[in-house]
Amino acid sequence: MSHVVVDQEDVPYVKTSDTKAKLEDAIFQGRIKQAARSCKELNASVHADGLYYLNSSRGVLYQTFCDMTTAGGGWTLVASVHENNMYGKCTLGDRWSNQQGSDPNRPDGEGTWANTVTFGTAESSTSDDYKNPGYYDIAAQDVSVWHVPNNIDLEQWSATSILRYHTENHFLNLYGGNLFYLFKKFPVRFGLGACITDNGPAIPIVYDTGNVDYNKNLYGPKISTPGFIAFRVFNTERAAMALCSGVKPTGCHTEHFCIGGGGHFPEAVPRQCGDFTRWSASKEITEAAVLLFYR
Amino acid sequence: MSHVVVDQEDVPYVKTSDTKAKLEDAIFQGRIKQAARSCKELNASVHADGLYYLNSSRGVLYQTFCDMTTAGGGWTLVASVHENNMYGKCTLGDRWSNQQGSDPNRPDGEGTWANTVTFGTAESSTSDDYKNPGYYDIAAQDVSVWHVPNNIDLEQWSATSILRYHTENHFLNLYGGNLFYLFKKFPVRFGLGACITDNGPAIPIVYDTGNVDYNKNLYGPKISTPGFIAFRVFNTERAAMALCSGVKPTGCHTEHFCIGGGGHFPEAVPRQCGDFTRWSASKEITEAAVLLFYR
């Protein structure tokens, strides 16, 4: 069970538990401390999909979407990667790669995958990039991904997704409990490593919408193995990409099906630079936002 | 009367009414559901201008300015269009047109008029663009517009406005209840239609500050009829503009007095591109933010 709790002592960041105090006293003291840190925790008492308020370990109150349905529910939306302009190459809106052009002097680009900067809203996460405090705060075990067509309303996300899948092997236990810590271990930085040998983990997935064959078709003919999420991969020119969602690279042309990235993509600069580098993928997949959930 | 209500069942987006439950339980359950969805609703019990918290139908809590005075009060500030750089042509800050240059490949530009992306704050809406969830959430009948000089403090908005006016004929009933739905019907997209024949509705207005003659003088000699708000108009080159506030175009040179737009303005590219295209209008009008209210 989750409880509304209020710090009794003057110790920051540490919550006393099992003490339900008056909310007005909490605000009076300048803090709102509520136990629910994730949709998983909330799922003990709440069972409907929708927008809910969560509270980070530092006491930051925020609102996001909970998927209380898929595979038992309890999934927290923590981010979305939305391509606002396939013709823009690392321009404004490419918050998950570089908004200032392809630039070897800025190898980490925006640094979004491994920092605490937040932006956007849950409600508009199919029309804009989104990242909330849960991305770096929640202690999670698995990841779920929804590919939702751009500009779709929240109530229709699940039904209209072209692809939905999740991991089941609790891999985040090995990498610090969420993607923020995973990408601290595997920085999304241009030039840091070489193709295949230095790639991060590739985790098997279970499909909730779609399947392996459909997944493969969406990404076109380039060589990759569907049925996985792969993290922090490099291409031939040592450009770093954050996430190959649905597929594991078997070669070095990762720019065809991976998203997010560091700050520089050397080949045919700046053609490959941007949140969605995969220019040979299908129109369906490039015009869908990638929603990331934790559980 | 508005009430603080909390969902009793586990049904998302649907509020049970007339049940005033403890707020801490609402937060405990991850939701804050408060009945007041608009300043109009709040106006039943509150009668002073100022900042208030509202709650969208999806349970998003936000704060905005209520005009409780004009023509009976109950007007909710939902957006402001602020030109941050008359020398920038579809550059950063042109959120109501295109922030990535004039580009025929991006005919909708930012898409702001018909999506759920939000930005800015009520308090700074004379210094920056503003859009809150009320823009797409509130079920409204009429629109009110204030032209407030840039950087004016909230307390002085009404007194310093160079022009204020509102519609009275409940026209939004015909177009889905707000501008979000109106612009779904009349997309602000380059090339979608031709001048005059494909223009959207032009609605008569009542002046609260200023009058028809003053309005006409502010916009200079170009041909237009004051006393209206016109929506989604095209110019000679098929560039789309969102809102001609105070005037109805009688010709095709709408770039002289209309604001907002799609992503491409062909004539003398990119000279006409931006939130405020109207480069021949008076300095007073181009250096004033356009605040949009619903009731």
Place this chain on the structure above:
Amino acid sequence: MSHVVVDQEDVPYVKTSDTKAKLEDAIFQGRIKQAARSCKELNASVHADGLYYLNSSRGVLYQTFCDMTTAGGGWTLVASVHENNMYGKCTLGDRWSNQQGSDPNRPDGEGTWANTVTFGTAESSTSDDYKNPGYYDIAAQDVSVWHVPNNIDLEQWSATSILRYHTENHFLNLYGGNLFYLFKKFPVRFGLGACITDNGPAIPIVYDTGNVDYNKNLYGPKISTPGFIAFRVFNTERAAMALCSGVKPTGCHTEHFCIGGGGHFPEAVPRQCGDFTRWSASKEITEAAVLLFYR
């Protein structure tokens, strides 16, 4: 003592005091009015560093970091100036100078130092720019500055700061009570004045981490006097800079050690333009965010 108070009458912006009413009634009425407007006020009852909710005089609720330790505590974090790209010259992210290139047509640049636009979060203020309503709302007497290495977590800010210092002479009493009003009196505008003669005030500081010698070394050999914060200074070419933190200029090459600015830096355009102009300063100081506190 601070109290949760609710407006009894329908008068905006004016709070009745010493009346503790139910929070749900406050939200029911569309307002949350809590007495604590600053960490100084909160410090009467709370003594631990951390994130707290504050409420502006207009009733805007926001969260920021309170330093309850330094020199008696009660310091409110109101802003951070973070350089996201030393290679970008007045590009995206240069919110404290100009994000649209060095441009004499935009002499105030973004205008951030003297407007009510807010951005960022307290938690990410070492990874991004930050400005909250306290910047223009709090009635303060002194300023404290922390130079915290980029991307450091909130819990480690104080311990990892390379330099921390504060004023003690209550100078803000003379300039309107905060930096918003100080910069209204001393606009950060290109061309408004000349080097040295038109510079704003330089206020002596007390060091909390580091000292005069260390401070001097961080800024390199260019002529300046450590032990001060100087406000709104001009360089040889009449470019305006907002804040020389830790040093008082004795000459006209202020671009070497001052931060923030107006919209145009004429020398070798656009080389000097940006939030951090000081290109000859040490790597330690240019790769640290500048956190500004009030008390």
